[in-house]
Amino acid sequence: MSTVAAPKGLEGIVATNSSICWIDGDAGVLSYRGIDIHELAQRSTFEETTYLLWFGKLPNAAELADFTKTLAESRKLDPKIIDLLRSVPTSATPMQVLRTAVSLSSIYDADEADNSHDANVRKSFRLTSQVAMIVAIFDRIRKGKEIVEADPTLSHAANFLWMLNGEKPSETATRTFDIALILHADHELNASTFAARVIAATLADIHSAITGAIGALKGPLHGGANEATMRLLYAIDAAGADPVEYVRQLLAEKKKIFGFGHRVYRTEDPRATHLRRMSEELSKSAGNMKWFEMSRKIELFVKQEKKLNANVDFYSASTYTLLGIDIDLFTPIFAVSRIAGWAAHVIEQHDDNRLIRPRAEYVGPAYPSPYVPVSER
Amino acid sequence: MSTVAAPKGLEGIVATNSSICWIDGDAGVLSYRGIDIHELAQRSTFEETTYLLWFGKLPNAAELADFTKTLAESRKLDPKIIDLLRSVPTSATPMQVLRTAVSLSSIYDADEADNSHDANVRKSFRLTSQVAMIVAIFDRIRKGKEIVEADPTLSHAANFLWMLNGEKPSETATRTFDIALILHADHELNASTFAARVIAATLADIHSAITGAIGALKGPLHGGANEATMRLLYAIDAAGADPVEYVRQLLAEKKKIFGFGHRVYRTEDPRATHLRRMSEELSKSAGNMKWFEMSRKIELFVKQEKKLNANVDFYSASTYTLLGIDIDLFTPIFAVSRIAGWAAHVIEQHDDNRLIRPRAEYVGPAYPSPYVPVSER
Numbered sequence: 057m058s059t060v061a062a063p064k065g066l067e068g069i070v071a072t073n074s075s076i077c078w079i080d081g082d083a084g085v086l087s088y089r090g091i092d093i094h095e096l097a098q099r100s101t102f103e104e105t106t107y108l109l110w111f112g113k114l115p116n117a118a119e120l121a122d123f124t125k126t127l128a129e130s131r132k133l134d135p136k137i138i139d140l141l142r143s144v145p146t147s148a149t150p151m152q153v154l155r156t157a158v159s160l161s162s163i164y165d166a167d168e169a170d171n172s173h174d175a176n177v178r179k180s181f182r183l184t185s186q187v188a189m190i191v192a193i194f195d196r197i198r199k200g201k202e203i204v205e206a207d208p209t210l211s212h213a214a215n216f217l218w219m220l221n222g223e224k225p226s227e228t229a230t231r232t233f234d235i236a237l238i239l240h241a242d243h244e245l246n247a248s249t250f251a252a253r254v255i256a257a258t259l260a261d262i263h264s265a266i267t268g269a270i271g272a273l274k275g276p277l278h279g280g281a282n283e284a285t286m287r288l289l290y291a292i293d294a295a296g297a298d299p300v301e302y303v304r305q306l307l308a309e310k311k312k313i314f315g316f317g318h319r320v321y322r323t324e325d326p327r328a329t330h331l332r333r334m335s336e337e338l339s340k341s342a343g344n345m346k347w348f349e350m351s352r353k354i355e356l357f358v359k360q361e362k363k364l365n366a367n368v369d370f371y372s373a374s375t376y377t378l379l380g381i382d383i384d385l386f387t388p389i390f391a392v393s394r395i396a397g398w399a400a401h402v403i404e405q406h407d408d409n410r411l412i413r414p415r416a417e418y419v420g421p422a423y424p425s426p427y428v429p430v431s432e433r
Numbered sequence: 434m435s436t437v438a439a440p441k442g443l444e445g446i447v448a449t450n451s452s453i454c455w456i457d458g459d460a461g462v463l464s465y466r467g468i469d470i471h472e473l474a475q476r477s478t479f480e481e482t483t484y485l486l487w488f489g490k491l492p493n494a495a496e497l498a499d500f501t502k503t504l505a506e507s508r509k510l511d512p513k514i515i516d517l518l519r520s521v522p523t524s525a526t527p528m529q530v531l532r533t534a535v536s537l538s539s540i541y542d543a544d545e546a547d548n549s550h551d552a553n554v555r556k557s558f559r560l561t562s563q564v565a566m567i568v569a570i571f572d573r574i575r576k577g578k579e580i581v582e583a584d585p586t587l588s589h590a591a592n593f594l595w596m597l598n599g600e601k602p603s604e605t606a607t608r609t610f611d612i613a614l615i616l617h618a619d620h621e622l623n624a625s626t627f628a629a630r631v632i633a634a635t636l637a638d639i640h641s642a643i644t645g646a647i648g649a650l651k652g653p654l655h656g657g658a659n660e661a662t663m664r665l666l667y668a669i670d671a672a673g674a675d676p677v678e679y680v681r682q683l684l685a686e687k688k689k690i691f692g693f694g695h696r697v698y699r700t701e702d703p704r705a706t707h708l709r710r711m712s713e714e715l716s717k718s719a720g721n722m723k724w725f726e727m728s729r730k731i732e733l734f735v736k737q738e739k740k741l742n743a744n745v746d747f748y749s750a751s752t753y754t755l756l757g758i759d760i761d762l763f764t765p766i767f768a769v770s771r772i773a774g775w776a777a778h779v780i781e782q783h784d785d786n787r788l789i790r791p792r793a794e795y796v797g798p799a800y801p802s803p804y805v806p807v808s809e810r
Contacts, residue, residue, distance in 0.1 A: 061447045062439070065634070066791035069446060070438045075797030090802030099804055112797070116810040136520060140537075143513060148540045155644060156536040160517075163525045163533070245793045247635045251645055254628045257442070258652025267532060268628055268645025275635025277788050319790045411654045413696045414443035416622045420452030420489070421467030427476055433493040 162263030180399035242397025284314035315370030331371035539640030619774025661691035692747030708748035
């Protein structure tokens with residue numbers, strides 16, 4: 057069988073057709089089902105955007121009401137999942153716990169063995185609600201706080217903040233968080249989504265695919281980048297350092313500055329535009345410009361020095377911090393949003409499946425190498 | 434950024450360099466680190482083969498003794514893992530449980546956050562021992578039997594059968610199972626290994642990668658195929674049908690016959706050669722030729738009708754059945770072996786990493802599609 061060499065990391069290789077997300081990396085365009093991300097960020101909600109991702113069109117009023125109701129009614133977790141969240145050490149990272157809890161939840165999902173389109177949609181509702189609940193509930197448990205019951209009258213964004221904080225969120229906080237969820241909901245074949253499709257393409261179930269995707273998102277080259285960005289801001293603040301000088305030193309040491317550059321975008325990441333604006337607005341209303349101003353200085357310096365643009369992760373760090381969200385919840389919150397896109401991609405993969413099985417270029421010892429008996433080694 | 438179209442499923446696309454496994458699909462050659470699989474199946478052990486996969490050469494006597502000792506000493510599970518195995522319903526599938534338990538075990542692994550080469554090797558020892566233990570212990574628990582303590586004097590293969598059955602296995606059973614473990618230990622960029630590398634390439638940890646790989650292996654187009662083969666044999670037996678006529682009918686109904694054909698091999702799968710022989714030998718020594726003869730008739734018929742060769746899954750079904758292993762443990766046993774290869778590939782990926790992030794060909798609604806307000810939809 058003949059093989060075709062591809063660039064390392066499959067850069068620029070078209071691995072599948074998809075009708076979910078279109079990116080123009082040169083022009084800085086991101087769109088879901090043909091609709092520009094700027095339109096969705098300004099005018100849509102996470103529920104409506106998720107409907108768009110799953111069903112390929114914007115819902116009418118009745119469809120949106122139905123969708124919202126079903127999603128809210130899916131805010132249920134088997135007691136065994138809660139037991140798991142209580143049994144793990146409070147030092148466990150939320151991503152380890154989320155990955156484990158989602159895997160466990162498949163055991164309590166009646167549709168687990170059914171990969172049909174309809175069953176995948178049913179499971180997608182449950183997974184979307186459950187991922188948010190698991191993140192919020194584990195955070196309460198590890199802080200020794202009471203679990204907050206889900207409120208079916210709240211939107212997905214507001215209910216998450218409610219279950220996390222035990223206080224009804226402000227309109228500004230809800231809208232900011234809702235926009236963050238919209239911005240992160242899908243991004244074509246990013247590494248976690250691609251992992252989900254590789255797993256689903258064996259005709260494994262959607263829980264297996266999402267569990268793998270959560271594992272991929274955990275990596276610092278993917279979802280972990282906004283955590284790394286915030287750790288940098290904290291380190292600069294703790295050192296009382298000048299942000300530009302601090303980053304200049306890191307660059308001199310060949311250290312990676314997380315939150316910059318992107319495999320696909322060659323211009324500004326369109327999501328960064330919104331997150332920068334939200335970070336600035338939240339800073340102004342909080343009367344605390346520290347993180348925004350520090351971020352802005354670093355952004356301009358890295359752009360000038362390395363010709364790299366801030367990506368989605370860079371301003372989500374300060375935005376989430378200004379929303380009062382702990383640093384180690386940044387990546388789990390990414391999952392709270394990206395579950396919408398993962399589900400859309402698994403559904404699409406199962407609807408027209410082919411096993412994803414590339415080849416490797418062998419660069420090891422020549423074949424045939426002899427099997428030398430152990431006494432002669 | 435320009436993109437390059439690839440065949441569906443990335444067929445024939447070289448996704449990475451690797452020095453672990455070389456396959457010549459046209460000639461029917463499989464080799465680990467340059468050594469032919471036939472040599473390894475006849476002369477090696479799972480421990481020695483795993484050393485070869487991880488360290489790139491055959492061990493000398495002292496290295497092999499050290500490796501064997503370390504692997505045996507890694508037969509430990511945190512009590513919380515046992516608690517999980519006891520808490521899930523006995524109806525849970527072993528693959529769901531294995532995927533969840535491996536994910537959970539990361540929380541109790543002191544090296545979890547360390548992706549260095551040495552830490553990855555340490556975690557690989559633990560994961561290899563733990564995957565086998567989890568499969569055996571959950572099977573005991575779901576059958577209401579006492580858990581069998583690991584025996585550090587036994588080989589990996591013998592200890593697994595001991596912990597599964599509570600009886601010291603015969604030499605024939607141990608050697609047969611050891612060979613099955615060698616044959617399944619690696620297969621280049623099969624779907625689960627590729628999933629593991631995609632996950633690891635975000636610099637996520639090895640537990641995340643292996644958890645995702647277990648999910649991929651669960652799919653019937655991958656590890657699930659030998660289960661499907663055995664279900665076919667049972668169905669033919671229960672119907673008292675002629676195997677050839679039964680399969681002829683399935684083919685007429687355009688049903689997939691699992692255990693035949695392979696993405697890479699265009700000739701006989703070299704692993705099938707050994708599994709066919711072991712299936713026949715076990716049948717003779719058991720005085721029960723039923724499954725072997727039925728398999729052989731189906732093999733010859735499918736070869737004649739569809740020009741498809743039996744693959745690794747086809748004769749592993751009857752081999753495992755003759756070893757007294759339950760049908761829903763076939764895929765978990767695949768994981769008990771393939772963890773060796775998964776670990777080798779994650780180590781290799783982390784040693785020279787680049788994010789694996791291909792592109793999709795967008796075939797959805799044209800951009801820009803308008804955002805129509807809900808009142809106008």
